[in-house]
Amino acid sequence: xxxxxxxxxxxxxLVVEFGTTVDPALSDRxxxxxxALAADPPQGLRERVPTYRSLMLHYDPLVLDRARLVDHxxxxxxxxxxxxxxxxxxxxxxxxxxxxxxxxxxxxxRAGLSPEAVVALHAGATYRVYMYGFAPGFAYLGGLPEDLAxxxxxxxxxxxxxxxxxxxGGLAAVATVPMPTGxxxxxxxxxxxxxxxxxxxxxxxxxxxxxFEPVDAATFDALAAREASGxxxxxxxxxx
Amino acid sequence: xxxxxxxxxxxxxSVQDGGRHGYLxxxxxxxxxxxxxxxxxxxxxxxNPLDAAAIEISTGGVTLAVEGxxxxxxxxxxxxxxxxxxxxxxxxxxxxxEPGRSLVVRAGDTGSWGYLAVHGRxxxxxxxxxxxTHTRSGVGGxxxxxxxxxxxxxxxxxxxxxxxxxxxxxxxxxxxxxxIRVMLGPQDDxxxxxxxxxxxxxxxxxSPRGDRMACFLDGTPLTHARGHDIVSDGVAMGAIQVPxxxxxxxxxxxxxxxxxxxxxxxxxxxxxxxxxxVRGGARIAxxxxxxxxxxxxxxxxxxxxxxxxxxEPVVRTDFASDFLLGLNLVDGVTDGxx
Numbered sequence: 001x002x003x004x005x006x007x008x009x010x011x012x013x014l015v016v017e018f019g020t021t022v023d024p025a026l027s028d029r030x031x032x033x034x035x036a037l038a039a040d041p042p043q044g045l046r047e048r049v050p051t052y053r054s055l056m057l058h059y060d061p062l063v064l065d066r067a068r069l070v071d072h073x074x075x076x077x078x079x080x081x082x083x084x085x086x087x088x089x090x091x092x093x094x095x096x097x098x099x100x101x102x103x104x105x106x107x108x109x110r111a112g113l114s115p116e117a118v119v120a121l122h123a124g125a126t127y128r129v130y131m132y133g134f135a136p137g138f139a140y141l142g143g144l145p146e147d148l149a150x151x152x153x154x155x156x157x158x159x160x161x162x163x164x165x166x167x168x169g170g171l172a173a174v175a176t177v178p179m180p181t182g183x184x185x186x187x188x189x190x191x192x193x194x195x196x197x198x199x200x201x202x203x204x205x206x207x208x209x210x211x212f213e214p215v216d217a218a219t220f221d222a223l224a225a226r227e228a229s230g231x232x233x234x235x236x237x238x239x240x
Numbered sequence: 241x242x243x244x245x246x247x248x249x250x251x252x253x254s255v256q257d258g259g260r261h262g263y264l265x266x267x268x269x270x271x272x273x274x275x276x277x278x279x280x281x282x283x284x285x286x287x288n289p290l291d292a293a294a295i296e297i298s299t300g301g302v303t304l305a306v307e308g309x310x311x312x313x314x315x316x317x318x319x320x321x322x323x324x325x326x327x328x329x330x331x332x333x334x335x336x337x338e339p340g341r342s343l344v345v346r347a348g349d350t351g352s353w354g355y356l357a358v359h360g361r362x363x364x365x366x367x368x369x370x371x372x373t374h375t376r377s378g379v380g381g382x383x384x385x386x387x388x389x390x391x392x393x394x395x396x397x398x399x400x401x402x403x404x405x406x407x408x409x410x411x412x413x414x415x416x417x418x419x420i421r422v423m424l425g426p427q428d429d430x431x432x433x434x435x436x437x438x439x440x441x442x443x444x445x446x447s448p449r450g451d452r453m454a455c456f457l458d459g460t461p462l463t464h465a466r467g468h469d470i471v472s473d474g475v476a477m478g479a480i481q482v483p484x485x486x487x488x489x490x491x492x493x494x495x496x497x498x499x500x501x502x503x504x505x506x507x508x509x510x511x512x513x514x515x516x517x518v519r520g521g522a523r524i525a526x527x528x529x530x531x532x533x534x535x536x537x538x539x540x541x542x543x544x545x546x547x548x549x550x551x552e553p554v555v556r557t558d559f560a561s562d563f564l565l566g567l568n569l570v571d572g573v574t575d576g577x578x
Contacts, residue, residue, distance in 0.1 A: 009474065051474055
């Protein structure tokens with residue numbers, strides 16, 4: 001197995017780069033190192049940020065010398081090539097109907113499909129959570145069916161509501177915080193991937209799997225009320 | 241209980257502590273001060289932990305009052321104009337604000353960010369363990385937003401400070417902003433050597449459209465050797481990304497945690513605040529340093545912050561004119577503490 005590239009991002013961050021593409025095998029190596037460092041962190045390591053193809057390590061260079069961090073990382077990379085933790089499959093309710101699936105018709109036009117086919121394809125897939133980024137709890141998902149892979153908009157659409165389910169550029173995502181976006185809003189989930197006041201503010205981990213289960217607007221409202229009362233509506237299972 | 245009252249506030253005034261650390265992996269940026277050194281100096285001068293919550297003051301300016309008793313304040317800035325009931329004070333000053341009086345902070349000729357720390361603790365509810373305000377996600381500080389006229393922030397353990405205002409004597413605040421030190425990478429290999437040289441030499445003009453998220457640079461566009469799209473990877477504080485138009489963008493305190501443009505270089509920690517203080521329209525260039533130099537600079541800064549912030553009494557004649565305001569009247573003073 002290839003040795004990762006080690007790239008400095010200033011004197012307080014090190015990028016451990018396993019490759020340059022979106023690839024589940026690269027993601028597995030990133031997450032294996034992430035798990036190994038969680039179990040055996042060198043003193044002075046502050047944060048680990050897994051991405052599609054690299055792990056960024058933020059550290060305090062006054063506590064942890066770069067050479068010592070590199071030694072530690074390379075030793076763990078040799079010994080921990082496989083992920084040890086079991087990934088979770090999350091089933092998230094998703095309402096594709098009005099008023100939530102704002103862009104289903106537009107996306108269907110772009111993809112040359114019927115709106116019903118867009119929903120069936122999106123809800124039929126199992127997605128891999130590659131990473132978070134962009135905004136708190138914004139989860140980048142791989143596994144979007146090819147037929148739904150349309151480029152992102154040339155210019156952003158107005159801000160979407162909280163917990164929008166979006167697609168664009170060949171990827172899918174759950175967008176927790178309202179923002180203008182170049183993605184297409186196909187629905188909304190009553191499940192909150194990010195809730196700062198909750199004991200576990202984020203419950204989905206990079207490497208987990210997600211499926212979306214269609215619900216109608218009335219069910220969405222009932223589930224949103226349950227979620228707001230502190231009862232999580234995401235269902236948890238074991239990923240294949 | 242004492243409280244800090246905001247009488248007027250321009251845009252961009254917010255509560256910032258040392259940052260909301262530990263959640264980058266969930267897409268959550270740390271936020272925190274744009275100039276971490278100056279933020280720490282204000283806290284040190286007020287007798288607080290270096291990463292305590294303080295008010296970050298933009299060039300929009302702010303007018304403050306107190307309720308419930310006199311409150312000690314420490315204000316660190318370079319070039320801001322500060323006045324207590326119309327009487328000018330130094331731009332880095334410790335004072336006690338009495339109820340019924342007003343402290344006015346306005347932008348001067350230099351500096352983009354000032355910090356005001358209270359003797360005591362701002363009584364606000366932390367989000368994920370931090371009071372750092374991140375307005376884009378609506379969390380931290382006061383209701384996740386910038387401060388506005390009429391806001392009132394209770395202060396726990398509030399107490400008066402020195403009776404007469406004291407000038408904070410901090411040579412460390414006089415940081416020449418023209419050359420910013422960087423480490424090349426992590427994606428400098430996306431640029432030919434002559435483009436890396438052109439990036440360092442500049443000069444770049446800091447665009448006035450910058451904010452807490454990004455500092456935009458204007459100049460001769462750089463060209464990419466291998467395209468301008470990369471598969472997203474992590475973004476460090478001070479990362480300098482070069483998007484398709486070839487004009488570098490330095491990612492600041494409210495940056496996103498990941499990004500998809502090549503990052504030609506990263507501003508070293510000790511120079512991040514120096515860059516943040518540069519006003520729109522000013523010119524800068526970059527200088528590449530080794531990681532050993534960057535760590536040494538960081539260590540020197542940490543050593544400075546371990547000591548007390550020296551101060552000296554304010555002399556009325558300091559403020560006879562703007563001319564005198566511009567002079568360095570405290571050259572050679574190292575520690576004014578009795």
